[in-house]
Amino acid sequence: MLRFEEELNELQSHLLEMAGLVESAIRGSIRALSDHDAIAARKIMAGDARINDLEIENDDMATRLLVLNQPVARDLRFITAALKINNDLERMGDLATDIAERAVSLANGPLFDTALDILQLAQLVEDMVSKSLQAFLQKDEDLANTVLTSKELVEDLKNTTYQRLVSAIEATRANAVQDVDLIFIVHNLERIAGHAANIAADVLFFVKGIDVRHRAHVHVS
């Protein structure tokens, strides 16, 4: 049974390595944005490949642990939580990459102001990410609840900031809200297509036994 314990520890270490990379990516993409630093932003984009690789490794490791050890109770809950956390971390990495891509295009354009509310929002979000992982590591229920509470704060600040940005457009263009809604609808449609492509890649894995995740899996940000 010692071997099993060791593997659980290894899975936890992998998740923490991944979490460290994701936290750096979020922090770095926001710094690149506020510094108008396209070079730093490109480095963040390049680093996402390692996060994606780790997700696949962790996923395989957790599945193997489930199948080979038939864990129950707490161990089973640990592994299923690890599978989900792994997935959430990978998606956070994608979102940080998307921020970095936009930071590149913004840095290459005319000067703009990264207003204080965006930086405050980013700081709140970084805290949530860091605390959620700390809660996992320390099995800290109170800290986990703190993260859930912060979510509302983030939503409020996001809505205010979003509204400020849309109002700026509306100053010169009536009904800018409509434009932005339609832009998001188009964005969502593309993301749905990305999920359909994920399913197709999973079908190939299931039918052929070949893992096309590296080349075909779509990181839907």
Place this chain on the structure above:
Amino acid sequence: MLRFEEELNELQSHLLEMAGLVESAIRGSIRALSDHDAIAARKIMAGDARINDLEIENDDMATRLLVLNQPVARDLRFITAALKINNDLERMGDLATDIAERAVSLANGPLFDTALDILQLAQLVEDMVSKSLQAFLQKDEDLANTVLTSKELVEDLKNTTYQRLVSAIEATRANAVQDVDLIFIVHNLERIAGHAANIAADVLFFVKGIDVRHRAHVHVS
């Protein structure tokens, strides 16, 4: 072993039920958008709860099948694929809900034009979703590859449509691209926070054994 086979079939039926609901939600949200029909859009939003419940049921069922039956080879691949497809379907449901929410706010505003390119994009995406599930059901490798190929077509059409919408804003406001980039950055930060909240909910599940997914899990669209 018959019981195991039966459970695999049941898991597949559940996924297909969920896929049917998700496909209706995507189709319905786009129809509500083009018909300026807020009532229809609200119905789509209400239907998402059932999709979210099915995700949790399927997730539990697949995990139980993994742990209790120690499947190998094809059965193992089927169950791990089912877990991932389940997750992708739930996220598609969230995205359709987000489209429906925007359709409500658009229907309540001044008249606007759902241009042909958005409807074409939606049609392409719906086809991908339907084909990806058909590929899973029929274990059809060629169909899965067709879906992966369509993804590029969707990206092209999305980029053109996105560009058209941003250019419309730019007609009256210079550097609208910047505004839109910043809006997406704010949106992404909120989604990262949503993933952190997911992790916190998983920690509570792991530490306390209580399932807070129904009330706390964040459906990050």
